[in-house]
Amino acid sequence: MQISTYLDASNTLRKMLGDTDRKDSEPDITQLALLSLSGGNDTLRNMVRMMSVGGNGYAREYMVQVHKLLHALMEEGGKRAHKTAMRACSTANDVLFPMGVEHYRGRTGDKNLMLKTDQFPFIPASADTLPNIASKWPEFFKGKKFVDVGCGPGEKVFHAALLSKDMECRGIEFDHAMVAVANNIENEIRLFGGRVRFKCADATTLDFSRYDRVYTYIPIQGGKELEKFYTRIWDTLPDKAMWFEVDGNGLWSELGRKIRGATSVGKSRHMMRLPAKRPAKKKGAEPSKKSTSLKKKRAS
Numbered sequence: 388m389q390i391s392t393y394l395d396a397s398n399t400l401r402k403m404l405g406d407t408d409r410k411d412s413e414p415d416i417t418q419l420a421l422l423s424l425s426g427g428n429d430t431l432r433n434m435v436r437m438m439s440v441g442g443n444g445y446a447r448e449y450m451v452q453v454h455k456l457l458h459a460l461m462e463e464g465g466k467r468a469h470k471t472a473m474r475a476c477s478t479a480n481d482v483l484f485p486m487g488v489e490h491y492r493g494r495t496g497d498k499n500l501m502l503k504t505d506q507f508p509f510i511p512a513s514a515d516t517l518p519n520i521a522s523k524w525p526e527f528f529k530g531k532k533f534v535d536v537g538c539g540p541g542e543k544v545f546h547a548a549l550l551s552k553d554m555e556c557r558g559i560e561f562d563h564a565m566v567a568v569a570n571n572i573e574n575e576i577r578l579f580g581g582r583v584r585f586k587c588a589d590a591t592t593l594d595f596s597r598y599d600r601v602y603t604y605i606p607i608q609g610g611k612e613l614e615k616f617y618t619r620i621w622d623t624l625p626d627k628a629m630w631f632e633v634d635g636n637g638l639w640s641e642l643g644r645k646i647r648g649a650t651s652v653g654k655s656r657h658m659m660r661l662p663a664k665r666p667a668k669k670k671g672a673e674p675s676k677k678s679t680s681l682k683k684k685r686a687s
Contacts, residue, residue: 416445416448416449416452417452419435419449419452420449420452420453420456421456423435423453423474423475423478424453424456424457424460424471424474424475424478425474426474435449435478435481435482446482446575446576447576447577447578449482450479450482450549450576450578451578453475453478453479453549454475454549454578457471457472457475457549457550458552461521468522469518469519469521469522472517472518472521472522472550473514473515473518475518475549475550476514476515476517476518476546476549476550477514477515479514479542479545479546479549480514480542482576483542483545483572483576484540484542484572488539488540488542514542514546516543516546516633517543517546517547517550517602518546518550520631520658521550523653523655523658524629524652524658526629527600527629527631527658528547528550528551528554528600529551529554530551530554530599530600530628530629531554531555531599531600532554532555532556532557532597532598532599532600533547533551533554533555533556533557533598533600533601533602534556534557534558534559534595534598534600534601534602535547535556535557535558535559535602535603536559536590536601536602536603536606536620537559537560537561537590537603537604537606537607538558538559538560538565538569538585539560539562539565539569540565540568540569540572541558541560541565541568541569541572541573541583541585543558543602544556544557544558544569544583544585545572545583547600547602548578548579548582548583553582554582554600555582555584556579556582556583556584557583557584557585557586557598558583558584558585558586559585559586559587559588559590559593560585560586560587560588561587561588561589561590562587563587566585566586566587569585570585573585590606590616590619590620591612591615591616591619592619593619593623594623595619595620595623595624596623596624596625597625598624598625598628599624599625599627599628599629600628600629600630601620601624601628601629601630601631602630602631602633603620603630603631603632603633604632604633604634605632605633605634605636613638614638614642617638617639617642617643618642618646621642621643621646621647621649622646622647624647624661625661626661626662626663626664626665627660627661627662627663628660628661629652629658629659629660629661630643630649630658630659630660630661631657631658632657632659633657634657635655635656635657640656640659643659643661647661647662647665647666648661648662648665648666649661649662650662
């Protein structure tokens with residue numbers, strides 16, 4: 388039987404359970420995952436959050452089932468896959484960040500980092516951002532290694548791992564407190580078999596040649612620093628890499644075209660792809676015969 392048929396049955400069951408309080412009952416993890424993917428209500432969301440807050444060991448099993456069922460449905464195709472992907476990422480946030488993503492923003496005592504919060508803002512994107520990418524550009528999640536630069540507590544990295552089957556997913560963040568939060572979540576749930584990793588680093592000095600899928604949301608405020616940041620990534624990315632910038636600003640796209648000959652994917656101003664081969668650097672203009680003869684005369 389197709390997963391979509393199970394989802395139809397679960398949707399009916401969800402309506403039947405709408406006013407039922409099951410907080411003290413033993414949850415059927417597979418059924419709970421199906422309910423989450425078919426739709427949700429406050430009772431269901433509270434049950435999902437409790438699995439994480441209560442530390443009762445159900446969270447990992449639940450996310451394993453969500454991942455398995457999601458990809459079974461995505462393989463079936465159809466319009467339902469997109470909505471299911473959005474629900475999967477939303478329910479992942481309920482499990483991984485039961486207090487809400489904003490609550491897990493890094494709280495650091497490092498005064499230097501605190502002074503940088505205006506320059507390096509925390510801008511959470513909605514849970515449907517990556518599912519929208521998966522719907523429009525499914526090849527984005529068939530890369531070898533994904534990186535979210537300025538990942539905060541890591542929700543988009545977890546979403547990328549959920550939406551891909553075996554792509555390695557990495558998060559880079561300058562705030563060590565947020566990196567600690569992300570690593571603690573990954574260490575507790577151990578869902579993706581080592582595919583998810585986070586590190587604290589300055590992105591303007593890194594080599595991005597190992598990443599072929601990049602996600603950013605203007606992680607740096609300020610003209611010169613932002614230009615340095617974009618330039619570094621464009622210059623070191625491997626050929627045929629894809630980069631999604633949520634803001635889709637002109638500086639990002641202009642530098643991509645100028646440095647590497649990047650082109651927009653379709654008519655989007657948010658997704659760009661590098662060519663299969665790095666453009667050859669333009670050689671300096673050949674000196675004219677007239678200028679050469681003048682140099683000879685001066686030399687003599």
